[in-house]
Amino acid sequence: MSFKKLLDMRPENIRAKLGTKSKICLINGRDIFENIRDEKVIIMACNTRIKHVIHGIMKAAMETDSLVAFELAKSESDLKGGYTGMTPQDYFDVIVEYADEIGYDRPFIIHGDHLTVKTNKEEDIKSTEEVIAEQLKVGYTCYALDASFNEEEDNIAITSRMAKPIVEMGFGLETEVGEIKSVGSSGEITTVEEAKTFVEGLMDNGINPHLLGINNGSKHGNYLEGEEISIDLERTGECYEAVKKYGVCIAQHGITGTPLHLVGRFADYGIRKGNVGTEWQNIAHRNLPDDLMAEMKNWASEAGKDLKFATKQFLNEINGIPEKYKKAIEDESRKTAIEFFEAFRAVGSAKMLAEKV
Numbered sequence: 001m002s003f004k005k006l007l008d009m010r011p012e013n014i015r016a017k018l019g020t021k022s023k024i025c026l027i028n029g030r031d032i033f034e035n036i037r038d039e040k041v042i043i044m045a046c047n048t049r050i051k052h053v054i055h056g057i058m059k060a061a062m063e064t065d066s067l068v069a070f071e072l073a074k075s076e077s078d079l080k081g082g083y084t085g086m087t088p089q090d091y092f093d094v095i096v097e098y099a100d101e102i103g104y105d106r107p108f109i110i111h112g113d114h115l116t117v118k119t120n121k122e123e124d125i126k127s128t129e130e131v132i133a134e135q136l137k138v139g140y141t142c143y144a145l146d147a148s149f150n151e152e153e154d155n156i157a158i159t160s161r162m163a164k165p166i167v168e169m170g171f172g173l174e175t176e177v178g179e180i181k182s183v184g185s186s187g188e189i190t191t192v193e194e195a196k197t198f199v200e201g202l203m204d205n206g207i208n209p210h211l212l213g214i215n216n217g218s219k220h221g222n223y224l225e226g227e228e229i230s231i232d233l234e235r236t237g238e239c240y241e242a243v244k245k246y247g248v249c250i251a252q253h254g255i256t257g258t259p260l261h262l263v264g265r266f267a268d269y270g271i272r273k274g275n276v277g278t279e280w281q282n283i284a285h286r287n288l289p290d291d292l293m294a295e296m297k298n299w300a301s302e303a304g305k306d307l308k309f310a311t312k313q314f315l316n317e318i319n320g321i322p323e324k325y326k327k328a329i330e331d332e333s334r335k336t337a338i339e340f341f342e343a344f345r346a347v348g349s350a351k352m353l354a355e356k357v
């Protein structure tokens with residue numbers, strides 16, 4: 001299978017960055033999501049907070065011929081590095097470097113996850129706009145704007161404003177209505193009316209998103225012991241039916257911990273993108289040297305913070321682990337990614353896209 005046409009379709013700024021000879025198939029998120037609307041596949045989006053999981057995911061994508069997204073949220077990666085210690089430029093560079101190292105030739109995207117604006121204050125909006133501007137500059141090809149903490153009217157206004165430069169450059173766009181909760185907290189799930197009003201509000205402002213993230217009961221992070229996993233697929237399907245006519249599909253957040261047999265059915269309810277974040281962190285943590293892991297846990301408990309925040313604190317140690325630990329992380333990531341691609345019905349999706357464009 002040749003990906004020549006997709007290589008030719010790479011955005012101009014990406015081709016300029018990669019160089020004319022590069023076969024790295026970093027494509028526009030729009031080209032994926034506009035072409036898979038009617039296909040019951042889910043694109044896995046991986047928040048690779050610890051870089052050692054990237055090779056495993058890329059190898060799995062090649063072996064199963066799957067499309068994939070590499071993504072970090074603003075909290076994970078901002079101009080100062082976020083809690084992963086990686087700036088958007090660092091993240092772009094590491095993805096490209098790793099792709100080069102293993103001759104990764106399948107189409108993929110780099111996505112800005114949760115570009116969050118928690119209030120309607122100008123300084124909050126500006127700080128996220130700065131991250132977007134940087135991601136546009138360094139070569140991200142898809143963006144998730146998240147003003148869902150705000151009242152719907154403000155969410156529409158803020159999202160429309162932030163979407164402008166992305167839409168002008170023609171990149172993929174995800175938006176969010178109904179805040180997706182963290183584990184251990186609960187919230188109202190998104191209604192059909194909310195989803196419809198939100199998308200129509202954006203459309204009135206000339207913004208037509210490709211994806212809509214909703215709160216359907218899933219949660220971010222590792223579920224607590226005994227915490228119930230409840231994802232309302234019926235409601236998800238109803239929201240999808242309400243926005244489908246605008247070419248909008250559903251993005252599912254917080255998949256870590258969801259049984260894989262359930263994940264497979266997501267595609268039947270209009271879900272076309274599935275975010276997996278904490279799973280990769282768990283894999284990395286399981287395979288880090290014991291003494292380093294103990295130090296990280298100790299730091300987190302003394303700081304009273306979630307373990308994820310130890311990533312930046314111990315970045316040099318994590319990046320510098322001996323080869324055998326890196327290999328163990330890669331192997332487990334590869335194996336898990338294959339299971340996810342299969343459950344997501346994404347096997348063969350790279351070829352499918354190449355034939356469709």
Ligand SMILES: [Zn+2]
Pocket residue numbers: 114180220253254275
């Ligand atoms: Zn999310």
